[in-house]
Amino acid sequence: MxxxxxxxxxxxxxxxxxxxxxxxxxxxxxxxxxxxxxxxxxxxxxxxxxxxxxxxxxxxxxxxxxxxxxxxxxxxxxxxxxxxxxxxxxxxxxxxxxxxxxxxxxxxxxxxxxxxxxxxxxxxxxxHTDRRPVSDERLAPAVVRAIAAAAGDRAHLHVLTGEQVFDLSAASSRAAALQVRDPLACAELRYWTSRTMGEGTGLPDAVLPERPPQTTVPGRGFGHAGTLPIGRGHDRAATYALLYGDDDDPGGWLAAGEALSSIWLTATSLNVSVLPISDVVAVAGTRERLRRMLTAFDHPYLALRLGIAEPESGAARRTPxxxxxxxxxxxxxxxxxxx
Ligand SMILES: Cc1cc2nc3c(=O)[nH]c(=O)nc-3n(C[C@H](O)[C@H](O)[C@H](O)COP(=O)(O)O)c2cc1C
The missing domain is CATH 3.40.109 (NADH Oxidase)
Structure with missing residues (x-):
């Protein structure tokens, strides 16, 4: 043709x-x-x-x-x-x-x-990314299955057990503590999170929580408070999952990104908010902790929080x-x- x-x-x-x-x-x-x-x-x-x-x-x-x-x-x-x-x-x-x-x-x-x-x-x-805590409404198993199915063939979703959520929480805190002690990591975070809407990259204050949410798994620290009101929500009813696959190399990471996009679009269609948690995979030691939650040949690409947004939260601001x-x-x- x-x-x-x-x-x-x-x-x-x-x-x-x-x-x-x-x-x-x-x-x-x-x-x-x-x-x-x-x-x-x-x-x-x-x-x-x-x-x-x-x-x-x-x-x-x-x-x-x-x-x-x-x-x-x-x-x-x-x-x-x-x-x-x-x-x-x-x-x-x-x-x-x-x-x-x-x-x-x-x-x-x-x-x-x-x-x-x-x-x-x-x-x-x-x-969009919504960093506010989620509501107390749990996801129906069929909804979680539909979101997991959207990952496709080359990356998969492992839903964490209650005990593994505590492990994720500990790994998240550890990753944050290590990054706070690293001056280069702090400078890099500051560079990308001190932006105004007009600059077109990085994160403006409007999309960062006004205070750290009181959640079991801590949200990623951004080095300073933003202006996004976070309401009363928690993460008690959230579902945490690992996106994982066979290959810990650029081909595997690219496929994981494609799967993330597909999962996120399906979740959005089903009214489910997705929050990626990536500092735990960026730090080698905490990535290894996540790897132990999977079978011997699997590699974690990203942790995800899935949940229903608080009804009174209103729409989050769009990131430029x-x-x-x-x-x-x-x-x-x-x-x-x-x-
Ligand atoms: C690979 C990847 C890792 C991310 N890690 C985090 C994270 O750890 N914490 C967070 O709040 N958002 C995280 N995000 C969300 C991005 O910050 C967000 O996609 C970006 O700011 C654009 O905003 P939007 O998703 O609202 O369009 C991540 C997104 C991707 C694709």
Whole structure:
């Protein structure tokens, strides 16, 4: 088929690829809102690169959280393509031939736009991170099963037992204590959490709790209080889980990010809030504690809190994003189109 034009030739595939990349950079979640990605648009393919200039070098030196973040952007782009009636093959790569290249989307083909695909793209726009405690309403087992099923084949969700939640709590406190003692980690956290809304990256005060929530598992410390009112909630009824898989390498982390995006969209559709807890996996010692909660060959990628938001909390503020034009390189496509 002709892969360069669609819709009676009015919109080119290039236009659709630019739109998909724009949707991904406008909505995908990333650690500390670093947005460590870059897209390159060609006439017949879309490439996703890691942008190491926004890596957390002190707390994420291996780039596991950076790669997980890029995985969420990859999944977001595929959701946007499906909502426009396109499917593709994804070649995931961590090869050294093109530094930073993580994935190439090629082999585009038309598919019917389903109501589900349209709904998923709508959900991309309403998903957000809510750091407030959750309500006392427990998740129904069927809801937890539906969220776990959304992880797909290469990453899985392990729901923690009551005892394991206490272990997670201890590991979280330990990770926080270690990071507080590390001046580079503190400086890095300060750099990414002292932002105004207008700056487009990092976390502004409006999305950080006004005081530490009184929860069994402590929320991640951000080094200072924000202005987000946190109400009366707790985490007594929350479900805690580990996202895990077989491979503790960039391929596994990318797949974990794709799974995280899929889980988060399904949870949002089911009115369930998701809070990633990543400092416990960034610190090697506490990551090992989480690993012991799994079987011998599994590796933890991220801890997650799932819960129902407090009804009177109201909507959380949206975290800003960088302008799409700064993150999407359309030069190769333009050069080919207008040559
Ligand atoms: C890999 C990864 C790790 C994250 N870790 C945490 C965390 O430990 N604590 C937290 O409050 N939010 C965490 N987040 C959420 C991000 O801070 C959030 O996605 C980002 O600020 C953008 O905001 P949004 O999700 O509301 O769009 C994480 C997100 C990702 C993708």
């Amino acid at each position: 002709n892969t360069t034009t669609c819709e009676s030739g009015r919109r080119t595939l290039t236009d659709v690829l630019i739109e998909a990349a724009s949707v991904a950079v406008s909505h995908a979640p990333s650690v500390l809102n670093t947005q460590p990605w870059r897209w390159r648009v060609h006439t017949d393919r879309l490439e996703l690169f890691a942008d190491r200039s926004r890596q957390l070098t002190a707390t994420d030196p291996d780039g596991r959280l950076l790669t997980l973040s890029c995985g969420t952007a990859l999944h977001h782009a595929r959701v946007a393509l499906a909502a426009r009636g396109w499917t593709c093959r994804v070649h995931r790569t961590t090869s050294a031939s093109l530094p930073g290249l993580l994935a190439v989307l090629t082999g585009f083909d038309r598919i019917a736009v389903t109501p589900r695909a349209r709904h998923e793209e709508y959900v991309l726009g309403v998903r 994003r960088l302008p799409a034009a700064q993150l999407i390189d359309t030069t190769p496509a333009n050069r080919a189109q207008y040559a």
